Amino acid sequence: MVSPIKMKKMNKDYLNEKSLDPDDWDAFNELLYKVSDDLVEYLKNVGERPVWKSLPKDSRKLFDESLPRTGTEYAKVYDEVKQHILPYPTNNIHPRFWSWVGGTGTPSQLIADMVISAMNSGSLGLDETASTYVEMQLLDWLKVLLDYPSDSSGLLVSGGSMANLVGLAVARTNAAQYDVRNDGIDIKNNSRLIYYSSTETHSCIRKAMELLGLGSESLKLIPVNNDYTINIDLLNQAIESDIEHGNTPACIIANVGTVNTGAIDPLIELSKIAKKQNIWLHSDGAFGAITKLAKKSKHLVEGMELSDSIAFDLHKWMYIQYDCGCVLIKGGAPHKETFSVIPPYIKNFERGLASGPINFSEYGVQLSRSFKALRAWMALKIEGSDKFGELVEQNINQAKYLTNLVIKNQHLEILSPTSLNIVTFRYINKEIDENLINDFNAELLMRLHETGKHAPSSALLDGIFSIRVAITNHRSRLDDFNKLVDDVVIIGNNMLEDYI
8 A cells, every 4th residue: 555655745746747838838829920931031032042052160060069958948949940050951942953853842831831740640541530531632633643543552652762662562572473571582492583774773773672682683774775765675685584594574664754864764665565574664753753744745754654653752843842752553452462561559440530541551661651741732732733734844944945055055065865854964175184074074063062053963974974954943944044054164164274
């Protein structure tokens, strides 16, 4: 029996309960108004700030601080964020950011992110909640936008890398003639499963192969044509050779917009090969898949809808805030068979909280997931899908415009066909030693970044260093590309005396 003195102490401890809610909700609300005002100005005037600047020493000191054991006022912490973090982003929101394939985001999603944080939904699917139905509706909308069958399964994921992992995992299940989930990859008693893609495929494909236990040796990288699309003849030869050697051709990975040049593999031809050989066809459409939304240019990705699975990002060319990727897969059975695990603690019920219509964890790796669907759902509701298609078309036209500027300039050289929204070029001068031209252009790119005016990235094409402009930016204007070309030439001309 607990003594009265001990009971009194226990009651006191129980009554001293805490939470993480603010002590003063009114002051918290006032701070949120201030944050909202600051962020609206931040986006409204983004083009007036440098596209990139290095983090100063004073700001770096913040990240040397030891673990905080006691708390600090909301307003003081926000002031640190405003001074030392907010001014130093990747800045893919800037009109002259064209690095990698960074989407711009939209102001409307500030609202979505506040709602997402306030709701803090786990987005399980098995929970009978609004977040489940938002994601299911969004997936249905995306199927319509990509001309994909309505009975396909789908899942929102963190991005293209995870979307590709999911798609390639389903391809593995489809091709293996044994219980690969139970037995693991077995190449001693079964034939090796072979996946095919071009040498221009994204590095995440190799990672996926390794994570799935298939091994990078099971990934056959096929050489490309002069336009950086996969060489069909060499692909056919590789497939026939594998069959002759007892391997099992399991999957063809089509590039719907390569990361270096935006090249689009011949999708209809690949579909015919896949059908003839009974091979799974997966399309990596990280950004290129969204070309389907552009009415004048959608023919460029004709045949993508014939794929057995498609991986793509909404945070690239649909301008949705990070992070938001998606995978769509024909025929729900192989998808579910690949991932479904139902432990007792996520049992579905007929009624109550756990009576939701779908268990998203049966279609991917994660159980707990953020309510990222709301970002894209709100963006489509506010803007309409036609607006996104017009912006994709606008970026494609801007890429053509920049290509013409480069071709017309005697100091510049185009390095690959502009098939979509990526332009690759370099500065040239006959006096520069050929052994130094790559270093010259790499130095030029770094100096360009340091001006704070432009942020393209780079690519290495057949050993040639290129300045790479990937346009997935709804804020870019034609004059931005005029200024880019002018500044590249000015910097290049100023560098000549150091190289000749």
